[in-house]
Amino acid sequence: MTVNRALVKCETSEGMFSNEVAVTLESNDGRISLFADKDLIREKGGSSYLIVNLISPPGKAGLATVLLPSESFEKGTRWVDIAQNLVAAI
Amino acid sequence: MILSNVEILKAIRSNRISITPLAGDDPSQPPFNTSAIDLRLGAEITVPRTTSPVQLDLRKPGIARFLHANSEKSTISERQPYSLGKNELVLGQTLEKVAFPVHQDGVCYSARVEGKSSIARCGILVHFTAPTIHAGFEGHITLEIINLGPFDFLLIPQMAICQLIIEEVKGTPVDAPNQFRGQTTPAGIIQ
Numbered sequence: 653m654t655v656n657r658a659l660v661k662c663e664t665s666e667g668m669f670s671n672e673v674a675v676t677l678e679s680n681d682g683r684i685s686l687f688a689d690k691d692l693i694r695e696k697g698g699s700s701y702l703i704v705n706l707i708s709p710p711g712k713a714g715l716a717t718v719l720l721p722s723e724s725f726e727k728g729t730r731w732v733d734i735a736q737n738l739v740a741a742i
Numbered sequence: 743m744i745l746s747n748v749e750i751l752k753a754i755r756s757n758r759i760s761i762t763p764l765a766g767d768d769p770s771q772p773p774f775n776t777s778a779i780d781l782r783l784g785a786e787i788t789v790p791r792t793t794s795p796v797q798l799d800l801r802k803p804g805i806a807r808f809l810h811a812n813s814e815k816s817t818i819s820e821r822q823p824y825s826l827g828k829n830e831l832v833l834g835q836t837l838e839k840v841a842f843p844v845h846q847d848g849v850c851y852s853a854r855v856e857g858k859s860s861i862a863r864c865g866i867l868v869h870f871t872a873p874t875i876h877a878g879f880e881g882h883i884t885l886e887i888i889n890l891g892p893f894d895f896l897l898i899p900q901m902a903i904c905q906l907i908i909e910e911v912k913g914t915p916v917d918a919p920n921q922f923r924g925q926t927t928p929a930g931i932i933q
Contacts, residue, residue: 655844655916665807668788669815669835671882674806685806689839689881705844705878707916719844719878719916725805730876 659694659701659740660718675702680715680733684724692721694742701740710736745851745908747774759851759908760841775905780858782837783903784882787816787824789832823896826866826889834868834885837900841880850877850911855885855904865891868904875906877915 662677667687675693676685692703705719715733723730745753747769753759765773765782773780791812798805813833818824826832842851853875857868867888875883885904889895897903 655846666810667806668810668813668833669784669786669882669884671835671839674810676804676806683803685804687806687884692880705916721878721880725800726803728800730878 655719656706657703657742658706658716658718659696659742660704660734661738661740662693662700662702664693664700677702678735678738679724679727680735681727684726684732686720686722686724688721696740703742706739707731710739743910744777745910746777747779750774750779750908753851753908758845758849759843761838761906763838765838773902778856778905778907780902780905781840781855781883782900783885783897784835784837785817785819785899787818787832787834787897788813789816818897818899820898820900823898826887826895826897828889828892828894831886831888832897834887834897834903835882836885836904837882839880839882840875840906842875842877843880844878844916846914846916850915851908852877852911853909854907855883856907858902858905861903864893864895865889866895877911 660677662675664673664675667673671690672687673690673693674685675688676683688702694701694703707717707719710716714736716736716739717731717733720730720732751767751769754761754764761779791814796812816824842853844850854873855869855875856873861868867890868885870886
């Protein structure tokens with residue numbers, strides 16, 4: 653059994669290769685960006701979402717901890733806290 | 743613990759890891775080595791643009807978009823390979839897409855990208871400083887290819903460009919709360 657996955661709302665733009673996208677998302681620690689495989693992007697209700705590993709569901713502070721597919725440029729880490737309203741079930 | 747060729751194939755066949763397309767399934771033949779598997783170069787090269795002086799500041803948001811905006815994709819073929827000049831850096835990708843899922847109930851794997859001695863002898867680095875493919879990664883592996891040798895070097899798609907050393911991760915990387923395991927629509931998550 654793999655860990656639970658979830659969707660994190662994001663903005664996407666063209667990546668450095670045809671099979672990837674540049675992803676920008678809002679973490680609790682500011683806007684971060686990374687490159688991700690196109691297959692990890694889902695479109696839902698007119699918005700783009702990145703598939704992540706969900707480490708812990710939103711707690712009292714309304715933040716979920718997720719593991720990104722690769723580290724962000726701005727924070728250099730894959731572990732980020734995301735506001736509850738930006739996280740969706742797959 | 744580094745996986746042997748036979749154990750790599752077992753891990754693929756049991757869906758603990760994924761490497762697609764697999765160039766062969768005989769562990770005593772290429773792409774397998776005794777303790778690694780060779781990966782091939784994909785058909786797309788990205789060349790950084792250096793038209794104006796730029797200082798990268800990773801503290802500023804939007805670095806991924808910036809890198810895309812300041813690079814140029816190039817498709818290579820057997821007939822039109824890319825000639826990598828001396829001291830030139832390009833980004834490439836493995837033809838194979840790999841996945842190292844984080845498993846809660848068993849063994850996870852991670853990997854390291856390493857060069858091949860044949861290519862290293864020509865003065866070519868195929869990666870530097872970032873060889874680790876962490877558990878949880880899924881995608882094509884990006885290669886930072888630089889020519890430190892005295893000759894130009896042709897990058898040809900499907901050439902065996904690097905090797906992947908696969909290791910077992912001791913322990914579970916993620917200890918999710920018990921009450922959350924197995925749920926697909928967790929409470930508190932928007933639908």
